[in-house]
Amino acid sequence: MSDLRADLRNYVRALPKAELHLHIEGSLEPEMVFALAQKHGVKLPYATVDALRAAYDFSDLQSFLDLYYAGANVLRDEDDFHAMTAAYLRRAHADGVVHAEIFFDPQTHTDRGIDIGVVFRGITRALQDAEREFGMSSRLILCFLRHLSEEAAIKTLDAALPYKEHFVAVGLDSSEKGHPPSKFARVFERARAAGLLTVAHAGEEGPPAYIREAIDLLKVSRIDHGVRCSEDPTLVAELAASRMPLTVCPLSNVRLKVYNDMRQHNIGQLLKQGLCVTVNSDDPAYFGGYVLDNYVAIAEALDLSKAQLAQLARNSFEASFLDAASKQKWLLRIDTLAALIPR
Ligand code: HPA
Numbered sequence: 644m645s646d647l648r649a650d651l652r653n654y655v656r657a658l659p660k661a662e663l664h665l666h667i668e669g670s671l672e673p674e675m676v677f678a679l680a681q682k683h684g685v686k687l688p689y690a691t692v693d694a695l696r697a698a699y700d701f702s703d704l705q706s707f708l709d710l711y712y713a714g715a716n717v718l719r720d721e722d723d724f725h726a727m728t729a730a731y732l733r734r735a736h737a738d739g740v741v742h743a744e745i746f747f748d749p750q751t752h753t754d755r756g757i758d759i760g761v762v763f764r765g766i767t768r769a770l771q772d773a774e775r776e777f778g779m780s781s782r783l784i785l786c787f788l789r790h791l792s793e794e795a796a797i798k799t800l801d802a803a804l805p806y807k808e809h810f811v812a813v814g815l816d817s818s819e820k821g822h823p824p825s826k827f828a829r830v831f832e833r834a835r836a837a838g839l840l841t842v843a844h845a846g847e848e849g850p851p852a853y854i855r856e857a858i859d860l861l862k863v864s865r866i867d868h869g870v871r872c873s874e875d876p877t878l879v880a881e882l883a884a885s886r887m888p889l890t891v892c893p894l895s896n897v898r899l900k901v902y903n904d905m906r907q908h909n910i911g912q913l914l915k916q917g918l919c920v921t922v923n924s925d926d927p928a929y930f931g932g933y934v935l936d937n938y939v940a941i942a943e944a945l946d947l948s949k950a951q952l953a954q955l956a957r958n959s960f961e962a963s964f965l966d967a968a969s970k971q972k973w974l975l976r977i978d979t980l981a982a983l984i985p986r
């Protein structure tokens with residue numbers, strides 16, 4: 644590694660960061676897929692870990708989702724969910740992530756006959772371990788699969804509400820095109836009535852109109868991805884004025900061909916336009932990098948300054964669901980660190 648790149652990595656690692664767009668099932672590394680397949684006697688269509696990893700060559704969102712759901716099939720018991728979550732938290736901690744807001748997809752598991760309590764207990768136990776062992780805070784966000792019906796989402800919400808103390812928000816993920824936010828207006832209304840916050844994937848592959856729908860109909864606190872807002876300058880101006888956060892995932896966008904090359908990514912432009920953009924890893928086991936890799940990739944491709952990288956870290960706390968005092972604590976740490984660094 645060049646001195647310049649090592650210096651950049653060390654700087655970004657030292658910045659306290661919140662990760663706000665991470666699918667826990669997307670952190671399941673091929674090595675763990677094989678270990679869990681062996682544990683449960685599941686036959687995989689790949690002979691080796693390398694063969695599985697080599698299959699992670701995607702043409703779009705759907706080609707990724709097909710493998711992502713197949714990989715999740717090895718998750719069977721509470722210890723599996725715990726092991727997957729613990730591995731992610733350890734890895735994120737090593738990157739300087741001090742707070743994580745984590746998505747999970749209960750329908751991917753309940754539709755295979757796994758009890759939702761198994762999923763909650765395994766994940767939650769790992770979150771509590773990380774808080775105790777390395778002081779990492781976290782929140783859990785339950786995502787509905789948008790390729791399934793709203794009725795199925797309502798059943799999932801009802802099954803999850805007995806575990807309400809374990810999650811703070813609901814989200815919307817999976818195949819975006821043809822499944823607009825409006826399809827889920829009623830279940831999001833129910834979630835809000837139960838005291839939950841809301842977020843939604845919008846404007847990854849879907850049009851800017853989906854971003855507006857998520858804000859107007861689902862009353863989201865953040866937009867996940869949202870990069871296609873650039874096609875609608877009025878929307879960009881509104882997002883800047885409202886500081887509506889976008890949880891951007893640069894390596895994901897390149898791997899899923901939202902952009903052909905990182906140098907075409909619009910996150911630097913959106914940052915300059917005053918949007919509350921944040922940097923996240925989405926599905927790090929599938930997209931070739933955790934959160935630090937994402938910061939470094941955009942810093943190099945878009946020639947971002949250290950001050951801009953500190954602003955991205957600041958945005959991650961501004962956009963988080965942490966309480967005001969915790970946000971202030973981390974923002975102050977970032978400012979102190981950034982003040983020591985020449986631009
Ligand atoms: N988009 C939609 N659904 C997903 C994603 C994503 O980036 N990752 C996991 N499920």
Ligand code: ZN
Nearest residue numbers: 666816844925
């Ligand atoms: Zn995502």
